[in-house]
Amino acid sequence: MSYLFVHRERGREHLLSPGDTLESDLGIMEVPEDVEPGDVVETHLGEAFTVRDLRGPDLFEHLERTGAPMMPRDIGLVVGRTGLQSGDRVLDAGTGTGVLAAYLGRIGASVVTYERDSEFAEVARQNMADAGVADAVEVRTGDVTDDLDGLGQQFDAVTLDTGDAAAVVERAPDLLVPGGFVAVYSPFVEQSREAVEAAREVGLEDVESLETIQRELDVGDRGTRPSTRGVGHTGYLTFARRP
Numbered sequence: 001m002s003y004l005f006v007h008r009e010r011g012r013e014h015l016l017s018p019g020d021t022l023e024s025d026l027g028i029m030e031v032p033e034d035v036e037p038g039d040v041v042e043t044h045l046g047e048a049f050t051v052r053d054l055r056g057p058d059l060f061e062h063l064e065r066t067g068a069p070m071m072p073r074d075i076g077l078v079v080g081r082t083g084l085q086s087g088d089r090v091l092d093a094g095t096g097t098g099v100l101a102a103y104l105g106r107i108g109a110s111v112v113t114y115e116r117d118s119e120f121a122e123v124a125r126q127n128m129a130d131a132g133v134a135d136a137v138e139v140r141t142g143d144v145t146d147d148l149d150g151l152g153q154q155f156d157a158v159t160l161d162t163g164d165a166a167a168v169v170e171r172a173p174d175l176l177v178p179g180g181f182v183a184v185y186s187p188f189v190e191q192s193r194e195a196v197e198a199a200r201e202v203g204l205e206d207v208e209s210l211e212t213i214q215r216e217l218d219v220g221d222r223g224t225r226p227s228t229r230g231v232g233h234t235g236y237l238t239f240a241r242r243p
Contacts (some may be wrong), residue, residue: 002130069099093144094161098124105133114144166194192236199240
């Protein structure tokens with residue numbers, strides 16, 4: 001389990017575990033083995049870092065990346081639309097950095113996630129340990145489509161971030177418990193369409209596809225208005241449910 005060490009005055013944040021050593025221009029800091037959230041740990045130069053528990057946004061910002069992780073707002077839609085909760089079983093594919101898997105593990109779900117790239121999978125395993133969910137999230141190296149016949153269980157949700165997600169959606173009636181959801185994240189609209197068509201073809205219900213857009217507000221002395229910066233598009237999310 002790792003913690004966030006925050007230097008408020010300098011705006012510095014570091015993800016560290018008990019026993020780690022931080023060397024920076026602020027000095028050398030030895031992290032105690034018994035460190036706890038709320039503690040203040042100083043470098044040898046007297047620079048103070050406050051210890052915090054990791055929260056969801058911290059996972060997105062500080063876990064080691066092997067690509068572009070799913071944004072917190074997309075993860076929020078996945079959890080909100082599927083109603084995932086403690087005790088649920090999730091099959092995930094396209095682990096990548098593992099931010100989605102870590103979020104789901106931290107709300108109490110049991111996750112089996114597949115990553116094709118062995119190096120990415122190893123990074124994801126370390127990220128699960130840093131997030132404190134190594135017991136809840138099993139990272140498997142391989143292609144989920146190769147194992148669909150041998151999983152030996154059904155899931156409350158299937159979450160997919162892969163180019164061939166439609167091929168897994170076609171198997172959703174066998175993979176999901178009655179009432180279970182499939183959620184597909186697609187960077188391209190063509191993949192979203194394929195997922196929708198596959199879901200309809202196998203008789204899934206409540207099929208919908210959403211574009212995720214977020215826009216900040218600028219708050220100033222003269223008033224408040226939407227930011228003139230670019231609209232925050234991230235991707236497309238497709239949901240469907242087993243009858």
